[in-house]
Amino acid sequence: xxxxxxxxxxxxxxxxxxxxxxxxxxxxxxxxxxxxxxxxxxxxxxxxxxxxxxxxxxxxxxxxxxxxxxxxxxxxxxxxxxxxxxxxxxxxxxxxxxxxxxxxxxxxxxxxxxxxxxxxxxxxxxxxxxxxxxxxxxxxxxxxxxxxxxxxxxxxxxxxxxxxxxxxxxxxxxxxxxxxxxxxxxxxxxxxxxxxxxxxxxxxxxxxxxxxxxxxxxxxxxxxxxxxxxxxx
DNA sequence: CACCAGGCAAGTA
DNA sequence: TACTTGCATGGT
Numbered sequence: 001x002x003x004x005x006x007x008x009x010x011x012x013x014x015x016x017x018x019x020x021x022x023x024x025x026x027x028x029x030x031x032x033x034x035x036x037x038x039x040x041x042x043x044x045x046x047x048x049x050x051x052x053x054x055x056x057x058x059x060x061x062x063x064x065x066x067x068x069x070x071x072x073x074x075x076x077x078x079x080x081x082x083x084x085x086x087x088x089x090x091x092x093x094x095x096x097x098x099x100x101x102x103x104x105x106x107x108x109x110x111x112x113x114x115x116x117x118x119x120x121x122x123x124x125x126x127x128x129x130x131x132x133x134x135x136x137x138x139x140x141x142x143x144x145x146x147x148x149x150x151x152x153x154x155x156x157x158x159x160x161x162x163x164x165x166x167x168x169x170x171x172x173x174x175x176x177x178x179x180x181x182x183x184x185x186x187x188x189x190x191x192x193x194x195x196x197x198x199x200x201x202x203x204x205x206x207x208x209x210x211x212x213x214x215x216x217x218x219x220x221x222x223x224x225x226x227x228x229x230x231x232x233x
Numbered sequence: 234c235a236c237c238a239g240g241c242a243a244g245t246a
Numbered sequence: 247t248a249c250t251t252g253c254a255t256g257g258t
Contacts, residue, residue, distance in 0.1 A: 050240040056256060057239090091238085091255040099241085137241050157239050202239050210237085210258090236258085245250075 012169045014186035020220065021193075024200040027219040028207075031199035034147035036061075040115060041070060042148040046140045047099050048090040059089035072113050075104040099135025106133045123151045138176050146198070152189040155198045156180050159205030166209075166226045 035054075036042045041061065048057040063086040064070045069078055078086075084097035106129065111118040121129065126149060130141035138156075145153040156179045164170045170179065187193060208218035215226070 046239085049238085051238060051253090052240085052255080053238040053257070055238095059256090089255060092240090092253045093255080095241085095253055135241065139240065143239080155239085159239070198239090205239080238255100238257095241253095243250100243252085246248090 009170045009174070009182065011167075012164070012182055012186070016169065017183065017186050019223075021197050021200070023219045023222060024204055025196065028200055028203050031196060031203055033195055033199040034143075036147075038070075039119060039148040040072065043103065043144050044070065044075070044100060046143040046147070047103060047135065048087060048096060050092070050096070050140060052091050056089050056091060060087040063087065063089070072104050072108060072115060075100055076108050076113075095135070099133075102133045102135050119149045123149075123153065126151070127153070138180075142180070146191060146194055150191050152184075152191040152194055154180050154183040154187075154194050156183075157198075157202065159201050159209065160198075162209055163201060163204060163220070167220060167223055 034042045034045065036045055044064070045057055045061060048060050061070070064074075067074075067078075067086060069075060069083070069086065075083070080097050080101060083100065084093045087093050087096055087100070090096060107113065107115060107118050110129070118129075119126070123145065127141055127145060130136045130144055131138070136144075142153050142155045145151045146155055156176050160179055161170070161174070164179070165172055170182075183194070183197070187197075204218065204220070208214045215221075
């Protein structure tokens with residue numbers, strides 16, 4: 001890591017992260033993520049929820065289940081146009097149909113369709129493999145690593161940026177990897193903890209960050225008033 | 234009516 | 247390398 005880029009945030013400490021986790025867990029309770037029945041369903045959901053409300057993803061997954069397409073076999077053989085039609089409620093349906101196909105084809109071709117063999121790969125190899133698939137970026141890959149393969153990898157999303165930014169815990173221009181390293185560097189590498197923590201952050205974002213009035217009820221306000229345009233010292 | 238959601242890749246300068 | 251734009255439905 002070369003260098004000079006300031007990778008530490010003065011206000012973001014292990015202590016502060018543990019406080020945040022406790023506040024959110026006490027407020028919302030356990031989230032029991034990922035909301036899916038199988039590992040493949042987690043992976044499909046991870047692609048479908050890209051920049052998309054989860055309620056829309058549920059409709060799309062429901063359609064796939066009704067048509068018995070929620071399998072490597074089904075997803076890799078159904079005509080692309082039909083797949084797109086089935087996942088229509090999730091938005092971006094044409095591009096997401098291709099992304100799902102790219103993902104299942106990767107497993108079919110590289111692992112002979114053996115999903116368990118794929119998920120048993122070493123974490124680093126698994127991540128690189130996922131990122132090599134067109135349509136799988138850092139967040140989607142890490143969601144699959146954490147919630148399908150149960151690896152201690154922290155998932156960063158827009159809510160993570162927004163919430164930590166609002167509370168002056170990071171620089172606004174901080175990138176995905178920097179935020180991820182913060183959580184992973186200051187917390188025990190426990191996939192159960194990371195699972196719950198990310199889910200709680202999303203729940204907080206959905207509940208309190210959508211509209212300004214709701215913001216006043218966020219449990220994190222215990223840290224003090226929000227400072228929207230905080231910048232590095 | 235406008236706005237946005239648990240991103241990502243491709244295009245432009 | 248650093249911005250910008252396209253992708254699209256359904257809920258508030």
